[in-house]
Amino acid sequence: MSKKRVLVVGGTGYLGQHLLQGFSDINGSPYDVAFTHHSFPPPHSLLHAFPSSLAFPLDLKTGHGFDGISRRFGQPHVVVNCAALSVPRACEADPGAAMSINVPSSLIGWLSSFNEKTTLLIHLSTDQVYQGVKSFYKEEDETIPVNVYGKSKVAAEQFIYEKWPNFAILRSSIIFGPQTISPVPKSLPIQWIDGVLSKGDRVEFFYDEYRCPIYVKDVVAIILALARIWLSGGKDMQLLLNVGGPDRVSRVQMAEAVAKIRGYNTSLIKPVSASSVNRGVISPSDISMDITKLVQTLDITPTPFVDGVKLTLEIETW
Numbered sequence: 001m002s003k004k005r006v007l008v009v010g011g012t013g014y015l016g017q018h019l020l021q022g023f024s025d026i027n028g029s030p031y032d033v034a035f036t037h038h039s040f041p042p043p044h045s046l047l048h049a050f051p052s053s054l055a056f057p058l059d060l061k062t063g064h065g066f067d068g069i070s071r072r073f074g075q076p077h078v079v080v081n082c083a084a085l086s087v088p089r090a091c092e093a094d095p096g097a098a099m100s101i102n103v104p105s106s107l108i109g110w111l112s113s114f115n116e117k118t119t120l121l122i123h124l125s126t127d128q129v130y131q132g133v134k135s136f137y138k139e140e141d142e143t144i145p146v147n148v149y150g151k152s153k154v155a156a157e158q159f160i161y162e163k164w165p166n167f168a169i170l171r172s173s174i175i176f177g178p179q180t181i182s183p184v185p186k187s188l189p190i191q192w193i194d195g196v197l198s199k200g201d202r203v204e205f206f207y208d209e210y211r212c213p214i215y216v217k218d219v220v221a222i223i224l225a226l227a228r229i230w231l232s233g234g235k236d237m238q239l240l241l242n243v244g245g246p247d248r249v250s251r252v253q254m255a256e257a258v259a260k261i262r263g264y265n266t267s268l269i270k271p272v273s274a275s276s277v278n279r280g281v282i283s284p285s286d287i288s289m290d291i292t293k294l295v296q297t298l299d300i301t302p303t304p305f306v307d308g309v310k311l312t313l314e315i316e317t318w
């Protein structure tokens with residue numbers, strides 16, 4: 001029997017690379033995995049790490065590249081869409097690009113071109129769909145995004161609801177963890193905090209901006225579980241999940257966790273209000289999330305924040 005096909009759209013990004021690693025670590029290689037890249041040809045280190053995965057160029061803005069995937073890989077059983085303009089400031093600067101990349105219209109147009117509308121689409125959304133004026137948002141709370149990034153993600157969710165019958169939308173909080181096989185250009189949150197505190201300078205952190213950061217390997221485990229459920233005979237799903245860690249932490253608390261683990265003086269952390277700094281984009285204050293539905297649906301308990309930071313920094317020092 002031929003293997004089930006999994007396509008990771010945005011396989012060169014932070015989550016995409018960790019996901020390729022997650023699929024390749026499964027015993028017995030039960031899936032054929034392919035991935036897409038956009039700005040540059042896939043790095044050699046990535047091709048070398050996953051020699052059995054096909055790599056395809058793809059532009060989600062135009063849909064260029066899907067034909068090649070149809071010809072050489074065929075209709076995937078599962079698509080994980082990790083591609084996005086994922087930096088809020090970049091979305092604010094170019095709302096047109098944010099909408100055309102983050103709303104998966106070309107992807108769903110391509111999936112709709114196959115006779116059977118059976119592919120499971122696992123789509124990455126964000127906690128920034130919430131307004132940020134209370135703690136522990138639930139999935140059924142109203143979405144009121146305060147910036148272009150959040151608006152593009154809400155539009156993406158609505159588009160998927162209307163156009164594709166089999167999906168899981170994951171509203172992820174900040175994803176943290178070790179660097180990828182081929183290092184990504186954007187700065188990673190824990191590594192950035194570690195870098196600035198290690199210099200011994202006093203640095204400002206927000207005491208009034210709250211998130212539920214999630215360890216990257218937990219996000220990978222969630223996606224693998226969803227793929228497994230579907231591929232082992234599950235029914236079509238229309239699933240919306242908050243994907244966060246178990247701890248609601250401020251930026252100050254994130255920095256304190258790094259400082260304690262590394263042995264830095266916590267007086268280097270200067271608590272300031274987020275309202276005192278202009279970041280060129282509005283950032284919601286408290287978008288902490290209730291993850292009860294995630295835990296109950298998939299029986300997965302995400303890693304406590306401090307443990308995830310320890311794992312991240314242990315790996316970084318090797």
Ligand SMILES: NC(=O)c1ccc[n+]([C@@H]2O[C@H](COP(=O)([O-])OP(=O)(O)OC[C@H]3O[C@@H](n4cnc5c(N)ncnc54)[C@H](OP(=O)(O)O)[C@@H]3O)[C@@H](O)[C@H]2O)c1
Nearest residue numbers: 010012013014015038039059060083084086124172174175
């Ligand atoms: N990382 C987080 O903390 C976080 C938190 C919440 C939600 N999310 C969401 O989770 C998903 C994955 O995030 P990430 O951090 O892995 O993102 P990332 O590192 O920025 O990766 C984005 C990916 O999208 C691809 N891409 C960009 N423009 C494209 C286009 N026009 N056509 C096709 N592909 C394109 C990039 O390819 P190239 O690199 O080859 O250009 C890259 O593979 C995103 O949807 C993001 O919004 C992330």
